[in-house]
Amino acid sequence: MKQRTISSVIGLPILIGIMVSKNSILINVALLLIIIIGLSEFYKSFKDFSINYSLIGIGFSALYYIFVLPDISGKLGLFIVLFSIFLVFYSILFYSKQNVKNIAITFIGFFYVTFMFSFIRQIISINDYGDIFVWFVFIIAWSADTFAYAVGKTFGKNKLTPELSPNKSIEGFVGGVIGAALMSCLYGIIILKFTGFHDNNFLYFCLVMGVIGSVVSQCGDLIASLIKRFNGIKDFGNIIPGHGGILDRFDSIILVAPFVYYFIKVILNIHF
Template sequence: MRLRIITAVFGIPLLLGIVLSGGWILKLAIGVMTLVGLYEFYTVMEKKAHPIKYIGYIYTMLFTFFVFPYDEWYFVFFMCFLFTLLLSIIFFHQKYNIIDVAVTFIGFFYVCILFFYVQKVRNLEYGEYFVWLIFISAWGSDTLAYFTGITIGKHKLCPQLSPKKTVEGALGGIVGGSLLSLIYGIIVTYITEIPIIYFPAICSIIGGTGAIVSQLGDLTASSVKRYVNIKDYGNLFPGHGGVLDRFDSILFTAPLVYYSIIVLNLIF
C-alpha cells in the first residue's frame, strides 16, 4: 500500500501536466506508454504463442507519428499491417503461424488503438474538460468499488477471473463513478463558462456507464493474466504493476467517453 501511495503522489501530478498540455506532449506520452504496454502484452503472450513483436512495434510507431489522428488513413493502415503479418507467415512459416498473427494484431489493437482514444477525447471541442471523465469513471469508480467491497461485499462477482471482486463492490463503483462525475461536472460548470447544457448530468451519465465499462476492462485484463498464469503484466509502476495493470480500465473507458460525446452532440 505504501508503494502504491508513493507512486500515486509522483504519478498524478505528472499525469495532470501531460493531459493538460495535450498536443504533441500527450501524443508522445501515449506513444511511449503504448510501446511499453505492447511489450508487456507480447511478453506474457509468449507463454502461449509467438507474437511477431518487431512488426507490432514498427506499426505502433508508424501509427503514432504518421497515421494518428487522420481517421481516413486507418483502413489503409490496418490493411497494410495485416498484409505484412500474413506475409510473415509465408516467409517465416517455420517460426510463425496464423495464431501468432492474431495475437500480434489483437495486441496492437487492444493497446495502441484503444489507448489513443484518450487523445481523441482531448482533441474534441471542450475535450480539456471531458477527458478527465475517462480517469474519474475508471480510477474513481475502482477506488469506491474497492472500499464498498471490503465494507459490505458478500457476493462474488466473477471468482474465476478476480476472486476479490464482489457484486456489491461493482455496484458501489458504478454509483461512485456516476456521483464523482456529477460532482466534477458541477465544479466545472461553477468555475468555468462552459456552454454545454446539462453538463453535470451528462458527466454523471458518462461516469456511470464508464464505470461499468471500466470493470469489464479490468476483468478482460484479469482473464488474459489468468490464461498465461501471471499476477502482473510488469513492474513499471511500483505497487501498481505494469502499464496494462494500471491502464487496463482506461483502455475501455476512453472509447466509451469518446463515442458518448459524439452521440450526445448528435442529440443536443
C-alpha cells in the first residue's frame, strides 16, 4: 500500500502536467509510449509467444498511431487489410505450428491495447472541449476503482466473481458505481462553472455517463484479471511500484476511453 501511495503521488502530477500542458507533441509521445509499453506487457504475458510477432504488433501499432489515427475514418480499413496481409505472408514464410496462435494474440493485443487506448487521443481532438472532456475517462475509471476498493474492503461480504477475482465483492461493485457517478457529476459542475461550456442537461448526462462508465470500468478490470489468470501471472509488469505494469494501472481505462468517446459523440454532440 505504501508503494502504491508513493507511485500515485508521483505519477498523478506527471499525468496532470502532461494533459493540461495542451502540448500535442508531448501528449502524443506520452500516449504512444504508454501504448507500446502496455502492448509489450500484454504480449510478454503469453508463454511461448513469438518475439517476432510481438515486434510486428508493436511496429504496426506505432504506424497506426502516427499515420492512421489522425485520419482514422479514411485509413482504418486499409490499415487493417495491410496488417492482415503482412501477418499472413510472414506466417507462411516462417511457418510454425504456433503461428495461428501467434496471429490471434498479435491481433487481439493490437485491438485490446492500441486501438482501444487510442480513443483518448480521439476524445482530445473532438472539438474545443476535448481536452476537458478527456478527464471523464480518468475520473470515472479511477474513482470506480477507488470507491470499489474502499467499500469492498469495509462492507464487502458477497463475492462478485469468486473464481475470477476473489477479492471483489458485490458491495464494492455498487460502491464503485455510486462513487464514479458522484465524481462524474462533480466534474460536470466544475466544467459548467469554470469553462465556457453550457448545457441544461449536462449534469444528467454526467450521471448517466458515470453510472454506465463505472460498470464498463470494472468490467475492464475483470477482463485484465481474466487474461492474467489464463496466463498464470499476478501482474502484467513491475514498471509502477505497488501497481504492477502499465496494463495493471490502465486496464479499466482501456474500455472506458472508447465508451466516453462514443457517449460524447452520440449523446452530448447533439447539444454542442
